[in-house]
Amino acid sequence: METPSVCVDEQKGSIQKIQTLLAAKDDTSRFVGLALLKSVLDNDEDLRGNEEIVVTLWKSIPPKFVDRLIQTGARQKASRKDASDMLDLAVSVLHTFAVLLPEVAKANSRILDRIPQLVAGLLHCSNETAHLALETLVSLVSQPAGALVFIAVEDLSPLTEIAPSQPLVLDTLSHAWLNSMTDVTDKAKLRTTIDKIVGSLVSFFKGTDAVTLLDFLANLLPRLDPEILPPNPSWLSPLGKFIRTLATSRPTAASRAASTNLAAALLEAYPIQAPTLLFSDGDAIITNPDDKPFSYLFIHLLLIDLRASLPLLLEQLNSPAYPAISLRLTSAFNVVSHYTGYLLRSLDAPTSTPWILTSPDLLLKLRVSLSETMSLAIEFLRDRWDASVAGALGLHPSARDAEVTTFTAAPPRRPLTWESKEAQGGVVPEDPLVLAGVRALAVWLREDDNEMLRKEAAGLADMFVELFRGSGEPGRLDFRRAVLVALEGITVEWKGVEAFLKHGGWSVLADDLLAILQAQTKADTDDAEAARGVEVVRVLLPIVEAEDPGVREEWMDLVTRVAAWDVPAPEDRPVGVVEEFQVAVLQLVTALLVNTHAGMQKRSVHSTSAVLGIAGQLKKRIRDGGGDPGLKESLEDVLTTLGRLR
Template identity: 60%
Template sequence: MEAASASRQNENVSIEKIETLLKAKDDTSRFVGLALLKSVLDNSQELRSNEDAVVKLWESIPSKFLDRLIRTGSRKEPKEPKSSPKKESHDMLDLAVYVLHTLCALLPEEKRKSGRLVDRIPQLVSCLLNCPEQTTQPVLETLVSLVSQPEGARALVSIEDVTPLTEIASSQPLALEVLLHAWLNSASAVDRAGLRSTIDKNVGNLVASFKGTDAVTLLDFLAKLLPSLDPEVLPPNPSWIPSLGKFIFNLVISRPTSASRAAFTNLSAALLEAYPLQAPQLLFANETNRDEKPYSYLLVNLMLVDLRSSLPLLLEQLNSPQYPQTARRLSSAFNVISNYIGYLLRSMDAASPSFALSPDHLLKLRRSLSETMSVAVEFLRDRYDASIAGALGLHPDARTADLTSLTWDSKDSTTTVHSDPLILAAIQALAIWLREDDNEMLRKEAAGLCDMFLDLYQHQHPSQTEGRLDFRRPVLVALEGITAENKGVEALLDNNGWKVLSDDLVSILPTADESAASHGIEIVRILLPVVEAETPGPREEWMDLVTKVAAWYYVPPTSGEVGILEEFQVAVLQLVTALVAGTHQGVRRRYVHSVSAVLGVAAQVRERVANAKGGGGVDRELLEGVEDVVGTLGGLR
């Protein structure tokens, strides 16, 4: 007890002595005080945990004195022996940086936001060019801590010249972290046009400084930065994009490591999202020598191999620390694949001169894509079964409330089956391939996912919990491909798909939202062929849709051109007409009043379409469609 009391008393004396020295008028006393402070911080855990004492000591240090130490210690001078003034000046820098670095970790949050710390940022950035190697790391760590707060981020962004950071970034990855935090944390509180220009200029400087390297850390940095930037801050058509393409393809052809594979995969997906016009040409249109495979083929093939080898092992890693990074890479790969399929389709339709794949490469790629999508189907089936039923392959009829305690899913709420970006990315890529490739076997395999598709679809209803991913559009695209096969239609209907989709269709009718209308057209695109193919006619429970549409109170717009809303309305009327026309005459009699109401709505829509005003004039195809509805329903009453 006495020893501890004596220790605390000596510490208090030391603190008072340090305060006195730091408050002295001469720099020599201040330097001694700073050296004593370093020693006490090194050796006293009790002081480090005493927030009040730390704040008091910090406020005793003159800010201008710290700036002088940093400025003097980083001054560029000729090389001298170790005992020279150059060595002494570096000692000054080391001491100032140590104190800032340590106190930055110990001070409370409100003090880290204060000008006393934030105003040191310009000097810390400036010192990096001539900073000793052993001091660079703590300087960067201090900057990362400071720019993690909006106040510090704004201070760094306001520095006109940050070349000390961009020039050392190729050898010091923390420099990239400083820029990343600064740009992202300042975006909401600075001039956005100015920030956009700053980002554009400095990313260009970074690209130049990474020439001659593998640029893995730069690609990883940009893969984090680009998706996180507000569209108003994103440089619109930067000159450095072609250089990124070269970095990516250099990694692709150089037997990439796991780190480089993750970097170019994530950046490729980020570029396609941020620059949907420029990036496909950059990544997919490049050619090599005649005897070599196109870069785009190599890039996509590497991602397909990665997906096929990684997905079967992923479920067992679900709650491991590696899962988030692995899932991010695989999500990016799926997103690149989705974009690539779209690019191939556009190129073939337009007979594009930039289309670089030979028939042989196309055939190999199609085979590889189909194999990968088959693996994706298995992964999705296993992942969903594990999360819902706690067992792989358990039939939906066997799932009861008593099994909920057995479910096996991610402990992280952001990566459960309903909120995992990897699930969404996998379904998006699978959906496009199911619709565009006439692969009967794959469509039959994917039909086994209908229960999962419809469950994910329903979780996106506006009344459901916010924050979940929107699976609706990719699910509809997938169902369009699956229902091209009879087994797919059966799976859709066996899993209550008609009710799920038709109820959503009816909920869209009263809205005047073009996005919702587009969504509704996709629903009709699935349901209409199902109705037309059903024999001997539509099921009686489907006729409920006729009654619901008959209850729709249609109010025609008084102005504006005919567009997607009218196209959606005509599509719904065509679906109802198919139901009425296909059903048995005896059943039809029970719906005579509903048919009359629907006919009244159709007449109003026809008038709206026929009297269209504006530059586009009358949409003849749409008018013919609604007139066919009016004529058919009129003849069935």
């Protein structure tokens, strides 16, 4: 048996021999040294784990020699028998060091400058060597320095040509583009490159099911900076055809997920072009009335998927499969939301022919299907929220937090598998599926006159209020706009108003309204915040007007705080949503003063005068800024009504 010292001596001897061969002047010796190096690294685990020796060996390899091996192997593969050996060895060695080198060394130009040769040699590699080359590229472009080198390569056609048979091509492109976004200096050039490469990929994937391409784009598009996203690419239409083909040809689980996810990504990235691409069927109904249009089939399939999946989803919160399932269902909800909006715009369009989506009987079937799906969504959201916040009914909190130790070698497990902080779905305010579900439900509640569904949704009032309250916290998703739309729907019914007020909805929305108003005192004219403020008023105003026999005394605090608002100086900009919000707040305050009892009106006389002063200043601002006539009329109503009260 050899002693450790003998093994170390042999290892040093092998390393010295390899370094001597690599330092030789003739390429034959270098080739032998490189082959010997590859063999040693493949068979010596101790050596592979020694970063210092690995770095030393890497520095012993002449970089230009590796480039020459790849070039010669690619150029002469068809004419020389040993050419493929050169190419295979060079790629294999680079792959090995891409795995073994520490991150600092992988960010060095000594290995990153090999990227162009790896790309150029791809078309001449065997399938196995091409796979190794792509794994190497993925490793190198997974850091910003490597990504910048990659996007500087002028000819990426070797990648696009083999993409249908080598899925790692898409991983390489994705990592390179996403990791170079923040550091690239010429964003316009990168945008042009992405547009060109995606167009080439679409061409090469024709004749295939394109599932891997759709997956790639569904993951890429939502993550691209708006500056880098191609504005009106020619490949949108072919992608729409891919989606239509997959969705209507007995889709598998993989193709259903890919088409759903990409449809949602396209609708978010291209809100003007994508809806027509996916939902408009042109003259299909007129020319062939017996066929169901694609828009109907697509939405119908998504609704079936949602109804089949939601009842079983809580059981899978701790399952590794949850992220993929959740992503698909999130996309399905988002597509349904976009479809509902597109349908409403289509019905309001001045000319009907170009907007025809489906026949009235199919629309009725879709309406029934949508209502059934939203009812299941309400059940899912209720259970999901209860699991996250309240736990199982009657179960002590300690039973949820503790771990159960088994008598086997398995690790401790949680007693409840439906919710925990470690669940794949995370907590509710951080789960995109919950946001997508609330958004889709909200749009349908507001637009569909379904009394029963609105009463069902009133049972979610506590969840809506808490999601709104927590949306400003770091790391949380912003539910506020979706919740406001939902509240607008459920507060049409008295049961919804009662639930909203019972769970503190008034104070939460009033505080948000005042926060938006105070931010404008600091000359912060955020249009998005002001637009949300208008929606808050849209929810609160009908509640105030319907309250009988008069508004609650605690609501009058809003009047006092608005009366103390320090109106900002006029800005040199056109009248817009900020002024619309300010007028809406004054309308809400006026409604509160009108619908309170006489005694409170007398006690609020100073506040009324202050609000009148604010209205007067705002009137001058709107008049000088050329505001909308409807806005002026609303403000005149405020001034007239408050004038009578004073």
